[in-house]
Amino acid sequence: MTLPTVLDDPAADAPRVLDALGPGATGPDVWRTLGAAGLLAQVYRDGDPRQGVDPAALGALLSAVDERCPVGTTLAVCVPLATCLPLLAGGTGPAARTLTDALRGDAVVALAATDDVAGCDLASLGTTVTLHEDHVELTGTKRWITNATRCDALLVLARHRPGPHFTNFTWLLVPATAPGVRAEAAETDLFDGSGTGHLFFDRVRLGRDHVVGGVGRGMSGFAAHIAVERLAGALWAVALCRRVLADTLRYLQDRRYGDGTLWHLEGVRQRYAAALLSARQHLALTDSLAEAVALRRDATAAAMLKASAAGALERVLGECAHLQGAYGFRTGGPQHLRAQAALFGIGGGTTEVVLSVMGGAATDILAGLDR
Numbered sequence: 519m520t521l522p523t524v525l526d527d528p529a530a531d532a533p534r535v536l537d538a539l540g541p542g543a544t545g546p547d548v549w550r551t552l553g554a555a556g557l558l559a560q561v562y563r564d565g566d567p568r569q570g571v572d573p574a575a576l577g578a579l580l581s582a583v584d585e586r587c588p589v590g591t592t593l594a595v596c597v598p599l600a601t602c603l604p605l606l607a608g609g610t611g612p613a614a615r616t617l618t619d620a621l622r623g624d625a626v627v628a629l630a631a632t633d634d635v636a637g638c639d640l641a642s643l644g645t646t647v648t649l650h651e652d653h654v655e656l657t658g659t660k661r662w663i664t665n666a667t668r669c670d671a672l673l674v675l676a677r678h679r680p681g682p683h684f685t686n687f688t689w690l691l692v693p694a695t696a697p698g699v700r701a702e703a704a705e706t707d708l709f710d711g712s713g714t715g716h717l718f719f720d721r722v723r724l725g726r727d728h729v730v731g732g733v734g735r736g737m738s739g740f741a742a743h744i745a746v747e748r749l750a751g752a753l754w755a756v757a758l759c760r761r762v763l764a765d766t767l768r769y770l771q772d773r774r775y776g777d778g779t780l781w782h783l784e785g786v787r788q789r790y791a792a793a794l795l796s797a798r799q800h801l802a803l804t805d806s807l808a809e810a811v812a813l814r815r816d817a818t819a820a821a822m823l824k825a826s827a828a829g830a831l832e833r834v835l836g837e838c839a840h841l842q843g844a845y846g847f848r849t850g851g852p853q854h855l856r857a858q859a860a861l862f863g864i865g866g867g868t869t870e871v872v873l874s875v876m877g878g879a880a881t882d883i884l885a886g887l888d889r
């Protein structure tokens with residue numbers, strides 16, 4: 519694998535590189551720009567997705583994108599960085615070539631796990647891959663997939679055997695232009711820039727070398743890599759909370775009220791402080807669990823981070839949006855952001871799903887409370 523040249527100080531360069539983009543930049547625009555500057559590779563240890571993510575570098579990059587781009591655009595960068603590239607790193611042939619292209623920003627990759635059936639019940643997915651001696655054939659439907667309408671390649675989770683057993687699933691790398699692949703945009707205006715859409719596979723024929731990570735390794739690969747996506751979501755949530763809290767403080771300190779400003783009302787300060795506390799609690803949990811997910815792909819730690827991110831955003835954005843009064847409803851304001859951020863409780867596993875993971879590990883989590 520040939521890695522792109524990395525800039526001397528990527529953390530300092532990300533804002534400069536992103537500032538050169540126009541305000542309407544889509545996910546692929548940002549992806550290409552960051553890749554060309556060598557800034558995608560730097561979120562991984564030693565610049566290599568096989569070594570896992572460096573939480574500080576990933577957090578800094580997501581924060582720089584979040585500050586400048588709509589939620590949909592950040593989503594389109596976050597999903598492939600956290601899941602697709604590390605998944606491709608476990609493959610050879612087409613997967614290894616796509617990984618090299620993706621790191622340079624020359625290829626955008628989507629992760630297509632959620633099927634036509636209930637996404638929470640992943641093991642019931644109906645997309646099927648038939649394995650032949652010299653080729654494979656893919657048929658099925660995937661819904662609500664980030665980058666679906668704008669990607670160059672897709673990592674598709676399919677079943678090669680009936681039944682829910684975790685060894686019945688396999689990842690396939692599918693070129694977006696392969697005959698039998700069709701994409702359509704999802705019916706939403708909340709995630710501009712993300713290319714979120716639905717995918718239809720009609721007897722898509724591919725070489726056996728398009729199997730990624732081995733036949734039967736689909737669900738274990740999903741569990742490992744979705745943990746990193748949950749960490750990425752937690753890091754992004756810290757950036758979102760910080761941005762909205764800073765924006766709200768400015769509003770409250772500027773908004774005239776009587777002889778002073780809204781900020782001089784004790785009740786307003788207390789509500790703001792409670793939101794600030796939620797953000798700090800989420801940051802503390804993220805700091806304490808980030809390495810466990812990055813190094814060991816700890817599923818319980820990732821579940822805690824995901825549940826925490828969704829809850830913190832709900833509290834912080836809800837309070838900040840309310841504190842900005844009518845101004846909170848401006849285009850792109852916190853009321854709109856609140857609807858977008860509800861995604862943190864749905865995408866990549868709903869809050870209920872991650873709470874179930876925590877419930878299953880209750881004894882261990884409890885032991886972690888011992889001092």
Ligand SMILES: Cc1cc2nc3c(=O)[nH]c(=O)nc-3n(C[C@H](O)[C@H](O)[C@H](O)COP(=O)(O)OP(=O)(O)OC[C@H]3O[C@@H](n4cnc5c(N)ncnc54)[C@H](O)[C@@H]3O)c2cc1C
Pocket residue numbers: 597628629630631632635636637638639661662663664665709714861864865866867868870871
């Ligand atoms: C903008 C966006 C981008 C996305 N990007 C991707 C992507 O890139 N790749 C991908 O594969 N998927 C993606 N998704 C899909 C996402 O992962 C799924 O929406 C999610 O897994 C939930 O599945 P579902 O929507 O089918 O909900 P359903 O399974 O229909 O569940 C609906 C609701 O039922 C309740 N529920 C379900 N199961 C349980 C349970 N066991 N216990 C208690 N309550 C339960 C929950 O309240 C849940 O919210 C994206 C979704 C959105 C909105």
